[in-house]
Amino acid sequence: MTATEEGAEILALQALGWLAGQPERMDRFLALTGLEADTLRAVAGSPDTARAVLDFLLADEDILLDFCEMAQIPPKSLPAYRDRLG
Numbered sequence: 001m002t003a004t005e006e007g008a009e010i011l012a013l014q015a016l017g018w019l020a021g022q023p024e025r026m027d028r029f030l031a032l033t034g035l036e037a038d039t040l041r042a043v044a045g046s047p048d049t050a051r052a053v054l055d056f057l058l059a060d061e062d063i064l065l066d067f068c069e070m071a072q073i074p075p076k077s078l079p080a081y082r083d084r085l086g
Contacts, residue, residue: 003077003080003083003084004084005084005085007081008050008054008081008082008085009045009047009050009085011054011073011081012051012053012054012081012085013044013045013050014071015053015054015057015067015071016040016044016049018067018070018071019053025063029053029056032056033052033056047085047086050085051082051086054078054081055082057078058078058082064078
């Protein structure tokens with residue numbers, strides 16, 4: 001996957017799905033964004049949500065490293081993906 005806008009949107013959706021499988025981290029994401037689970041489902045594909053997901057990953061090194069290991073991408077590449085989302 002390359003750090004294009006489309007690649008960034010795909011990566012953010014992948015990250016959101018990954019977070020959904022980790023209740024404690026998902027709860028923290030929801031608390032920080034002020035979203036509720038039902039609302040998140042409705043806005044999951046929006047650019048604002050994609051930015052929020054990648055910002056969340058970038059704000060916590062442990063979460064960032066765990067996600068990047070799962071996604072098999074270098075952690076230092078994530079800011080480039082985030083930049084593609086404006």
